[in-house]
Amino acid sequence: MTTPTRHTITALVENKPGVLARVAMLFGRRGFNIHSLAVGTTQAPDLSRMTIVVEGDDHTLEQVTKQLNKLVDVVKVSDITEVNTVDRELTLIKVNADPSQRSEIMQLTDTFRAKILDVAERSLIIEVTGAQDKIDAMERLLKKYGIIEIMRTGKVVLVRGGGKT
Amino acid sequence: MTGAQALVEAMERQGVEVIFGIPGGVVIPLFDELYKSKKIKVILTRHEQGAAHAADGYARVTGKVGVCIATSGPGATNLVTGICNAWMDSVPIVALTGQVNTTLLGRDSFQEADIFGITMPITKHSYLVKTPEMLTRSVAEAFYIAATGRPGPVLIDLPADICAMEYKFKHPEAIELRGYKPTITGHKQQIKKAAKLLQNAKRPLLYVGGGVISAGAHDEVRQLAESMDIPVTNTLMGKGAFPETHDLSLGMLGMHGTWYANKAVCSADVILAVGVRFDDRVTGRIESFAGNARIIHIDVDPAEIAKNVAVEIPIVGNAKSILTELIEEIKPKKHDEWNMALRTWKVEHPLKFKDSDDSIMPEYVVQQIHEITGGEAIVCTEVGQNQMWAAQYYLNKNPRTWLSSGGLGTMGYGFPAAIGAQVGRPDALVIDIAGDGSIQMNIQELATAVQNKLPVKIVILNNGYLGMVRQWQQMFFGRRYASTELGAGNPDFAKVAQAYGAEGYTVMQKKDVAPTLRKAFENKKTCVIDIHVEREQNVLPMVPKGAALDEMITEWED
Ligand SMILES: Cc1ncc(C[n+]2csc(CCOP(=O)(O)OP(=O)(O)O)c2C)c(N)n1
Ligand SMILES: [Mg+2]
Numbered sequence: 108m109t110t111p112t113r114h115t116i117t118a119l120v121e122n123k124p125g126v127l128a129r130v131a132m133l134f135g136r137r138g139f140n141i142h143s144l145a146v147g148t149t150q151a152p153d154l155s156r157m158t159i160v161v162e163g164d165d166h167t168l169e170q171v172t173k174q175l176n177k178l179v180d181v182v183k184v185s186d187i188t189e190v191n192t193v194d195r196e197l198t199l200i201k202v203n204a205d206p207s208q209r210s211e212i213m214q215l216t217d218t219f220r221a222k223i224l225d226v227a228e229r230s231l232i233i234e235v236t237g238a239q240d241k242i243d244a245m246e247r248l249l250k251k252y253g254i255i256e257i258m259r260t261g262k263v264v265l266v267r268g269g270g271k272t
Numbered sequence: 273m274t275g276a277q278a279l280v281e282a283m284e285r286q287g288v289e290v291i292f293g294i295p296g297g298v299v300i301p302l303f304d305e306l307y308k309s310k311k312i313k314v315i316l317t318r319h320e321q322g323a324a325h326a327a328d329g330y331a332r333v334t335g336k337v338g339v340c341i342a343t344s345g346p347g348a349t350n351l352v353t354g355i356c357n358a359w360m361d362s363v364p365i366v367a368l369t370g371q372v373n374t375t376l377l378g379r380d381s382f383q384e385a386d387i388f389g390i391t392m393p394i395t396k397h398s399y400l401v402k403t404p405e406m407l408t409r410s411v412a413e414a415f416y417i418a419a420t421g422r423p424g425p426v427l428i429d430l431p432a433d434i435c436a437m438e439y440k441f442k443h444p445e446a447i448e449l450r451g452y453k454p455t456i457t458g459h460k461q462q463i464k465k466a467a468k469l470l471q472n473a474k475r476p477l478l479y480v481g482g483g484v485i486s487a488g489a490h491d492e493v494r495q496l497a498e499s500m501d502i503p504v505t506n507t508l509m510g511k512g513a514f515p516e517t518h519d520l521s522l523g524m525l526g527m528h529g530t531w532y533a534n535k536a537v538c539s540a541d542v543i544l545a546v547g548v549r550f551d552d553r554v555t556g557r558i559e560s561f562a563g564n565a566r567i568i569h570i571d572v573d574p575a576e577i578a579k580n581v582a583v584e585i586p587i588v589g590n591a592k593s594i595l596t597e598l599i600e601e602i603k604p605k606k607h608d609e610w611n612m613a614l615r616t617w618k619v620e621h622p623l624k625f626k627d628s629d630d631s632i633m634p635e636y637v638v639q640q641i642h643e644i645t646g647g648e649a650i651v652c653t654e655v656g657q658n659q660m661w662a663a664q665y666y667l668n669k670n671p672r673t674w675l676s677s678g679g680l681g682t683m684g685y686g687f688p689a690a691i692g693a694q695v696g697r698p699d700a701l702v703i704d705i706a707g708d709g710s711i712q713m714n715i716q717e718l719a720t721a722v723q724n725k726l727p728v729k730i731v732i733l734n735n736g737y738l739g740m741v742r743q744w745q746q747m748f749f750g751r752r753y754a755s756t757e758l759g760a761g762n763p764d765f766a767k768v769a770q771a772y773g774a775e776g777y778t779v780m781q782k783k784d785v786a787p788t789l790r791k792a793f794e795n796k797k798t799c800v801i802d803i804h805v806e807r808e809q810n811v812l813p814m815v816p817k818g819a820a821l822d823e824m825i826t827e828w829e830d
């Protein structure tokens with residue numbers, strides 16, 4: 108058994124009912140925790156792309172990738188953990204903000220090139236976009252004000268350069 | 273035409289001759305169209321599980337896709353075991369299920385079950401037909417997917433309103449599935465490497481399984497074995513892939529395999545594994561499997577490569593095509609020393625049992641079946657000791673003549689599978705070697721067999737126990753027979769048969785075994801031969817769970 112590592116898998120799939128369930132099921136059956144999963148349409152209306160972040164040992168992951176490839180509605184699967192990619196995740200954070208703390212939080216928001224989307228009497232909603240570590244850092248710094256809710260989209264990626272993901 | 277008519281036409285074009293199933297509310301219109309069809313015969317079973325297994329049995333003996341049909345809800349869920357069985361053993365079947373109207377989906381409507389969702393992990397693919405346009409395309413794709421690559425079950429869920437809609441029939445010209453492209457030809461370089469490794473082997477061994485049979489590669493296996501003088505061992509699913517009566521055959525390996533087959537695996541220096549999946553019942557303790565061997569693995573499914581054991585030379589593709597190429601690469605060879613050693617082992621450690629004149633040994637019964645039929649019958653089995661004795665003592669000569677639930681181990685499989693087999697091969701002698709427990713799981717199919725005049729022979733090795741479980745209890749649970757005694761609850765099986773209009777025989781004495789079997793095999797009716805065998809006989813040899821293949825138990829005394 109190799110030690111568990113985090114992997115990023117992308118799957119190009121037919122835009123048909125049941126695909127998402129079949130994919131998720133394969134990971135579940137082998138004891139994988141899906142850390143995040145993002146699905147969306149692509150340039151072709153009948154194809155969707157999934158970006159799946161999972162944690163598991165390499166051997167088991169190889170098995171799951173092969174099983175994914177066997178699904179009729181899965182067109183292509185790649186493990187792009189080691190590939191040079193652009194990856195982004197969007198997160199909304201609702202944080203406590205007394206009027207006295209507001210400017211401090213706004214400054215922080217600026218530093219992270221994040222955006223304030225909603226201002227209420229005692230709270231703010233902040234949008235952060237970036238790679239995971241940036242979002243994690245932002246979350247850490249906002250903690251002391253009291254985070255009310257967080258919604259993360261999960262990672263989406265494309266391979267750098269002219270080639271296809 | 274209506275959707276139902278289109279569906280029937282689409283299936284006729286696939287060459288479907290027979291469908292096994294049971295009607296119900298939402299599929300009455302479909303059955304009505306099937307009733308009118310001149311090409312498709314519907315065989316009514318008495319339980320949907322029977323229909324699925326019959327479709328499976330039909331597929332295994334004919335090599336064609338088997339078809340079963342059930343109504344929505346309970347009809348569909350009754351198919352589940354049969355679908356899973358076909359999934360585990362890679363059998364091509366198409367299961368059609370009725371479904372409530374599309375407008376009622378997801379509302380817990382009467383007899384609504386999400387069979388599409390329920391069967392997702394046990395189907396190769398599935399369809400929930402939501403538009404009439406999807407109908408004929410789904411049928412064409414389903415048959416294609418079921419039969420190609422690594423075969424398997426495909427489900428089509430058919431809402432009632434879709435079947436009723438007006439529809440202009442359109443036969444899909446070509447099937448274009450960008451996500452489904454089974455590999456057929458093996459990698460040239462890999463084949464060359466394999467040939468070289470095999471050519472230089474001192475103690476080579478062929479390990480063949482069900483994949484050889486589904487690829488129709490039995491002739492190539494034989495050609496390779498004979499020209500290179502390589503001994504062959506087969507899995508339970510691989511019975512018939514290579515004649516078990518052949519001088520080079522070592523019979524079955526694994527948990528209840530022969531001593532010499534298991535020993536050969538441990539001693540071989542090169543193993544050529546074809547159409548097998550290194551199942552835990554075959555390998556024993558996986559870390560010690562084939563410890564001295566370099567392994568070549570041929571399989572059509574890339575996911576089988578390196579799944580359970582590391583292999584040195586994987587070759588993905590169709591076994592027949594790859595073996596044909598491999599044969600061209602090799603030169604004839606002799607392995608006298610190795611084969612001599614194996615022959616000695618065969619003599620020193622044969623399959624054996626203590627025969628008796630006072631009681632009937634189950635192994636003796638199977639031996640008699642083999643002798644009377646000359647190994648030319650189609651043999652189905654139930655699950656348990658009966659299955660293992662059948663595997664050990666009925667030596668298969670030909671492919672597609674052995675039907676057993678390997679992967680799922682489904683009690684109740686054998687008899688309905690035998691019905692499907694008899695439908696597919698009307699002139700063959702089809703025998704179900706059964707246990708008294710298993711047969712009661714689908715005994716209602718006697719009605720199907722009798723009604724359709726199918727002369728299936730059920731030989732019950734009646735030991736009054738759920739024998740295989742009892743054996744484990746005896747060996748590993750201090751002889752505490754928890755819930756395995758069937759004894760007094762067992763019916764008089766001959767009378768049950770007679771009540772259905774079948775022939776029933778009871779055999780209590782050894783001298784009557786052979787004559788009764790002969791009589792029954794010549795009888796043109798469905799027959800049940802209830803043979804009261806020694807109650808506490810054990811299947812040996814046995815590789816206990818967690819042990820290595822060469823750590824076999826060959827004798828047992830409490
Ligand atoms: C549907 C199902 N239920 C339970 C089991 C577990 N099981 C395996 S073998 C066996 C005993 C089978 O009894 P019988 O058919 O009389 O065969 P015998 O072993 O006595 O020959 C049981 C209960 C199973 N394999 N399948
Ligand atoms: Mg029994």
